[in-house]
Amino acid sequence: MKPALPPRATRGRSLKLLTCPLNGSRNISEFTYGGEYHATPNHLTTSARDWAEHVFFHDNAAGVVTEWWCHTASSFWFLAERNTITDEIIRTFKAEEIYTQRVDFSTINPESRS
Amino acid sequence: MASLDPTTGMRRSQLYRRHINNKAVFKNTGYDFVVSHYDNGNDQHTELDQARSMAICDLSTLPRTGFKGAGARSWAENQGIKIPDSANRSIVQPDGCLVATLSDQELLILSDILAKSHQVTALGEQSTNDHLENDTQTYLLPRGDSHCWLAVTGNQAAEMFSKVCGVDLRPHKFALGDIAQTSVAKTNAVVIRQDLGQILSYYILCDISAAEFLWDCLLDAMQEYAGSPVGISALEALVSA
The missing domain is CATH 3.30.1360.120 (Probable tRNA modification gtpase trme; domain 1)
Structure with a gap:
């Protein structure tokens, strides 16, 4: 017997919606997916392997994940918690919840890098 | 004519x-x-x-411009501009130009349709000078x-x-001064x-x-x-x- 399909966010609706924290509820076609959210490692102390992991690789986890999304009409980037199994959006929120202050990158001395 | x-x-x-x-x-x-x-x-x-x-x-x-940055809102208020309380709202200034907040850190300035307002030009010059002299965290965003x-x-x-x-966008749902950043004809x-x-x-x-x-x-x-x-x-x- 086939297992029952999980409920999908779009089931029973003709339109899939996403709520932008700035602009409100909009058609999903107004948004662009921006990849998984991960805390940025300190680029001065992290290893090359960990930095490559952060930049290029994804967890691709089954379950609730945090993702970057962009409302393309306003170029507004925000975060969404989404269940990748059910495609349910749990909540969306502004990046200011995580980034409470301006991020400045100090330069590294090339000679100090081994 | x-x-x-x-x-x-x-x-x-x-x-x-x-x-x-x-x-x-x-x-x-x-x-x-x-x-x-x-x-x-x-x-x-x-x-x-x-x-x-x-x-x-x-x-x-017609003239128009914009400003963006963490300090854009407070800088504009210091120039005597009335800023809407929330994002996606707009206010007509006493001289007729319209100031719209596209986010908490982004302003759009449109001249009046008679192009009598000189705010667009004046604010653009002022923001550049202020930014060069002090770091106001306000960046000119030309829209013309x-x-x-x-x-x-x-x-x-x-x-x-x-x-x-x-x-x-019906008038009883979309009030005077409201802004929608959205898709129009794709x-x-x-x-x-x-x-x-x-x-x-x-x-x-x-x-x-x-x-x-x-x-x-x-x-x-x-x-x-x-x-x-x-x-x-x-x-x-x-x-x-």
């Missing part, structure tokens, strides 16, 4: 070929040339009636060459928009409700490269309401009526 040649101005609208083909008569606002009216056998009073029911007007050569600016007027405008836009656009006189009206700003596409789409959508292009003289008459 002898028409000016739009190709002799400092700047021209991306739509100027459409206007010429439609027998536009241009006039100088003091900044650049705009369509005064269309010489298609109708008098200007007819264009006023058209603007009251369903019309589109190209305002792309990035976006086209259209006005859609008329009591049937909201109904027409329902064909091309997913956001409910084109990213900023829609601002800014009634002209007593007539329901919307400003639309979209990427300047999509100006001709959006102009044609809106004209197509308003065809069933007998909508047509009007010159800025009809809008000026709406404001002063």
Whole structure:
């Protein structure tokens, strides 16, 4: 017997919606997916392997994940918690919840890098 | 009235070929040339009636600018600008220009349709000077060459928009001064409700490269309401009526 399909966010609706924290509820076609959210490692102390992991690789986890999304009409980037199994959006929120202050990158001395 | 040649101005609208083909008569606002009216056998009073029911007007050569940055809001307030309390709202200033908040850190400034306001030019110069002298975290975001600016007027405008836009722009849902940054005819656009006189009206700003596409789409959508292009003289008459 086939297992029952999980409920999908779009089931029973003709339109899939996403709520932008700035602009409100909009058609999903107004948004662009921006990849998984991960805390940025300190680029001065992290290893090359960990930095490559952060930049290029994804967890691709089954379950609730945090993702970057962009409302393309306003170029507004925000975060969404989404269940990748059910495609349910749990909540969306502004990046200011995580980034409470301006991020400045100090330069590294090339000679100090081994 | 002898028409000016739009190709002799400092700047021209991306739509100027459409206007010429439609027998536009241009006039100088003091900044650049705009369509005064269309010489298609109708008098200007007819264009006023058209603007009251369903019309589109190209305002792309009128002054506009913007500011962005963590300090943009407080900097603008220090310049005596009234800023809306929340994002996606707009306020008309005492001199007639319109200030819109596109986010907590982004402002859009549009001149009045008579181009009497000098705020756009003055604020642009001031922000550059202030930024050079002190780090105000306010960055000039010129909008004159990035976006086209259209006005859609008329009591049937909201109904027409329902064909091309997913956001409910009906007047009882979308208040005066409200802003929707959304998709209009599959084109990213900023829609601002800014009634002209007593007539329901919307400003639309979209990427300047999509100006001709959006102009044609809106004209197509308003065809069933007998909508047509009007010159800025009809809008000026709406404001002063």
